[in-house]
Amino acid sequence: MLTAEIIKQKALEYGADAVGIGDISNFYGVPQQRDPRQILPDATCVIGCVFRIPRELYRVMRDQKQFYNYTMLGPKYIDEDFAEIFLLKMAGVIEDEGYDACVQRNIVNLRIQGDHSTNPEIVDTYELKYAEAIAPDKPVPDIILDFGVAARACGLGAPGMSGHILTPKFGPFVRFVFIVTDAPLACDKPFEGCLCDRCGKCQGACPGHAISERGEDTWQCAVYYRGAARSNPFMTDDFLKDDPERDAILDGKKRFNRETARALYPKLDFLPSRPTGYVPCLCGRACDIACFEHLKEAGRL
Ligand code: SF4
Numbered sequence: 171m172l173t174a175e176i177i178k179q180k181a182l183e184y185g186a187d188a189v190g191i192g193d194i195s196n197f198y199g200v201p202q203q204r205d206p207r208q209i210l211p212d213a214t215c216v217i218g219c220v221f222r223i224p225r226e227l228y229r230v231m232r233d234q235k236q237f238y239n240y241t242m243l244g245p246k247y248i249d250e251d252f253a254e255i256f257l258l259k260m261a262g263v264i265e266d267e268g269y270d271a272c273v274q275r276n277i278v279n280l281r282i283q284g285d286h287s288t289n290p291e292i293v294d295t296y297e298l299k300y301a302e303a304i305a306p307d308k309p310v311p312d313i314i315l316d317f318g319v320a321a322r323a324c325g326l327g328a329p330g331m332s333g334h335i336l337t338p339k340f341g342p343f344v345r346f347v348f349i350v351t352d353a354p355l356a357c358d359k360p361f362e363g364c365l366c367d368r369c370g371k372c373q374g375a376c377p378g379h380a381i382s383e384r385g386e387d388t389w390q391c392a393v394y395y396r397g398a399a400r401s402n403p404f405m406t407d408d409f410l411k412d413d414p415e416r417d418a419i420l421d422g423k424k425r426f427n428r429e430t431a432r433a434l435y436p437k438l439d440f441l442p443s444r445p446t447g448y449v450p451c452l453c454g455r456a457c458d459i460a461c462f463e464h465l466k467e468a469g470r471l
Pocket residue numbers: 330331332333365366367368369370371372373460461462464
């Protein structure tokens with residue numbers, strides 16, 4: 171018989187660093203386009219798995235020694251390679267016991283209809299604005315889980331002020347996958363509260379001032395993630411040489427939106443992104459480093 175213990179043991183064996191199982195009732199009230207029951211109507215629970223990103227990949231960015239390894243081994247490798255192999259193996263375990271497994275990787279480049287945010291890690295994102303439901307009571311495709319809601323439901327963590335999910339063991343240095351299933355598994359309690367105490371360290375660390383009390387401005391982040399700030403060691407004196415707003419941009423004082431951010435993207439071409447579609451992180455994820463150090467000092471990790 172398939173049990174929560176077997177699932178957790180297999181997930182750890184296949185490479186997860188933490189596992190939790192969230193009862194499907196935790197998703198009542200979420201929008202249709204985020205609802206796991208719209209993917210699997212008989213779903214009983216959602217299995218959540220955490221993959222850590224090694225701390226040193228962040229430190230070498232902070233010390234301005236290496237940037238490419240973080241992008242390629244963190245976001246790119248975990249989401250594009252490791253997570254997929256992991257999910258397919260886990261699906262096999264669940265299906266072999268006669269249950270369904272709807273595997274959910276991080277959909278990095280799509281946004282549900284009406285979601286005008288972006289993912290700074292990717293060359294660009296696409297809003298599914300032309301998608302239509304096949305019937306009035308059906309959701310508009312694609313259904314994309316809200317990973318923050320799912321992580322909380324599975325007892326794994328919750329988003330902080332930065333918008334990034336903070337976990338008790340690894341802070342924000344993590345990636346996630348989920349599996350929606352009809353297997354009758356014992357569930358964990360949802361994550362209570364949040365590790366974030368709204369200290370503002372992430373806000374102060376961001377060279378592009380992309381984080382505020384309202385959360386992360388993803389278009390502002392996308393510009394500075396790509397290296398628009400002075401702290402980018404790959405920038406030359408020629409960068410934006412004739413732009414009257416050069417200093418405002420380099421100081422993180424100019425505000426960007428979807429149009430102005432996209433207009434600047436071609437000039438923010440400091441390290442290759444073409445082989446994978448993942449943009450090298452040139453802000454060094456300063457927000458997450460500040461958050462990790464704060465949580466560590468506060469004894470919350
Ligand atoms: S740095 Fe502070 S405010 Fe920002 S997410 Fe972490 S705990 Fe919250």
